[in-house]
Amino acid sequence: MQYEPIIGMEVHAELLTASKMFCGCDAHIFGAPPNTHVCPVCLGLPGVLPVINRKAVEYTLMAGLALHCQIAEFSVFARKNYTYPDLPKGYQISQYELPLCRDGWLDVEVDGQSRRIGITRAHLEEDTAKLFHAGGYSLVDFNRAGVPLLEIVSEPDIRSPEEARQYLIRLQQILRYLGVSSADMEKGAMRCEANVSLRPVGSTALGTKVEVKNLNSFRSVKLALEYEIERQARVLEAGGTVEQVTMGWDEVHNRTVVQRSKEYADDYRYFPEPDLPPLEISREWVAEIRSRLPELPEAKRARFIADYGLDAQQAEVLVQERAVADYFEEAVAAYGGAARAVAPWISGELFRLLRAQGLEMAEVPVPAKALADLLILIDEGKITSGTGKQVLAQMFASGRSAAEIVEAEGLAQVSDAATLEAAVRKVLAAYPDEVAKYREGKSQIIGWLMGQVMRETKGKANPQLVRELLERQLRQC
C-alpha cells in the first residue's frame, strides 16, 4: 500500500529579551557558569510572584502577526504541571486555552511548488532548566529556567521531510528578520519536535502519531522524519499498529529510539495561572506593533525580483539574511548600475571570503559603498573583472579601498596598444603549434592564447583589446 506522511511541527524559540520572562535575571545565559543567572522567582522559592515581561509579549505578537495569526483580545497564562527536576516550581508557566496568537499560516516552497502550512497557535511560556546526566546522578543548572520561550505549533499540513525542513528554514528567517530570536539551532535557541503519522494515500483519517524529539539541526529534522516514516511504513506493512510514543532522534546512530510513554494533556492538569492577571491586548497596541514590522523575506524576495530584475534564485540567496539583503540594497544604490551585476559579487566572491574567515555578514570588513566603488572601477575599464576579484580579497584583508589597492599594487588595466601588442607577439612566437592549429580552423584555441597573454600581463590586460589584437595578428602572419 502507498502511505502518505502527515507531519505537524512544534517549534520553540528563545526570545532575545534583556531579562527573563517573569523576573529581572539577565536572559543572556549562553556560556555563563551554572546557576549564576537565577533569583528567588526563577528558582521557585516560596513567597515570590512572577511579573510578565512586556517585551516578551510584544515579540510574541510580532511573530504572530508575521505568521498571519489572529491576535487574542484576551489571553491567559496557564500552569502545566509535571514532575521533573528541570522545573523548580513543579509546573511550567505556559499558555493553554487562550494563547496570544492563533490561526495563522506560512508558505513554503519545495521544487518550485508553494504550499501553505497552517499555524495552529503561537504562545508564550518559560524555558526550563538544563540537566546534565552524569553516571549515578543528574546536575541541574537553572540559568535557562524562565528564559522567555515562544512556542509555534503548526497544523498537520506538512507532507514530506523536505517540506518540514523548508518550514523550519522559513520560520527561522522570519524570527531573525523580526529580531525576536537568534533562532540558532546549534545553540539550542530554536528547538523543534515533529508529530508524524502515516495514512493510506486517498484516506482522510489520521493515523496514530509519534512525537519525535531532539531534532537539533535542519539535517536531523529531515533524517529523523525519513527514518520514522520508513519505520512506521514497515510496521503497517507487516500488519502491525503504530504505538503512540515519544521518540528521540539519536544523532550518533541515525535512528529514532523510544523515550518515554506519552503523558496526555489531561495529565498536565492545566489551569489558569493564579499569580498572573490576564492580558487584554488592545487593538491599538496590535496596530502599533504591525506598523513597526520590517519587510519580511517573502515580500523582499518578490520586490528584489520585480525592482532589481533578479532571478528567483539570486533573490532567494540575497534575502536569506536581513544583513545580506540590506548590504545588497546599499551596494546597488551606491553603484547606480545594474543590480543584476552586483548580486553575483555578493553571493559569489563576498560569501566565499566570509566563509573562509568564518565571519557573518554583519562582520563583513568591506562596506557596501566600497564594493560599489570596486564595481565602478571595473565598469570604467580601470581594472579587469579578474583583477577585481583579487582587489576584493585585498580589500577584505586590509580594509583599504579598491582605488588605493589598484594604485599601490599597480593593478590598473593595461589598455596601451603598444604594450599589449608586444605581449601578443611574444605569445604567438612562443606557441607556433597552437597558432598553426588556429589557422587550420580550430578557432576556439584563441581562448587559450588569450589566457597566455593575460598571464604574460599578470591579468591586467584589457581583455577586449587583447582579443582584437590577437585576431588581427593571427590573420596577418
Added chain:
Amino acid sequence: MTLTLRDVEHIADLARLALTAEEKERFREQLSAILDYAASLQRLDISDIPPTATVLPLRNVMREDVARPSLPPEDVLANAPDTAEGCFRVRAILE
C-alpha cells in the same frame, strides 16, 4: 465517583510517588470522596457563565524588560541538599 486502583497508580506515577498496596487503597477511598464532593458543582447550570480565569479586577500587569543582578551563586546553592560543579545535584534521571 469511584476511582479504580489503576487511576490511583497513574496519579501516583505522575507525582513520582511510590505507594504501598495499603496506601493505594486508602488514597483510592479518600480521593474518591474528594471527587464526589467536587462533583456536586456539576449540578449547577453554568451554561450562561463564561469561563473565569481570575476573580481579581487586575489586567495587563507587566514590567519593562530591564535586567537586574541575580543572586550570588553561594546563596543560590545555600539550601540545596546536594551540589556539585555549581549545580543542584539530584538523583539520576533516566530518560
